[in-house]
Each structure stands twice: as structure tokens, then as C-alpha cells.
Amino acid sequence: MHDIAFAQYYSLKKADPAKYAEKRVLALTARKLVRLVNYLLRTNRLYEPKEVIRQKA
Template sequence: IMEATNKVRMHDPEFKRFYDLKYSQTPKTPHKRALALTARKFVRLVYALLHSNRLYTPPKGA
């Protein structure tokens, strides 16, 4: 999950913004914490997409 999240944050502007925000808010081990929080967001997204049987489409303006 962490490897997938790392790739998603590199290619999806929404996840990159979220990661950067959490990175700047965390004083100790910022990469690990920001990646874990981004992974949680990613897992929630994957669950919602599977539950609703939809494909992911990035938000407008991203």
C-alpha cells in the first residue's frame, strides 16, 4: 500500500498537495507520517470506488 501511495502522490496533483500539507505539518519523521496519512486517504478512495463500482476520475482542475 505504501509503495502504491508513493507512486500516486507523484502522479496525482490532489494527493501531492495532501502529502505536501501533511509533510509540512509533521515535525518528526515527516515523510513516514505524511505517507501514512496519504495512504489512509488512498485506501478510503479505493474502497469507495470498489464499493460503488466506478472508475477513478481526477477532480476538475487537477
């Protein structure tokens, strides 16, 4: 929701016609996040997003 890469991925997958689309898109986005965290831990790097969506207060 706050990271532009994940927000775009979520929107792209949500647009796909599928049964149980909401649950499917959440599972796919979570899987993407887990793969990212796994990579960051294996390579001992910090996550540096290209752009972050800022919420208006």
C-alpha cells in the same frame, strides 16, 4: 505524485511539524488512497481525477 489532489495533501501534511514526518505523511497519504479505493469498489465507479500532473519526458 502524479495526482494533484494527493500531491497537495502530501505537501500539506509534510509541512506539519511532527516527529518522523516523512513516515507519517506516507502513512496518511496511503490511508487516503485506501479509503478512495474502498469507496470506488463499493460504489462500482471509476476514478476520474480532476487534474493529473504530467511528467516531462
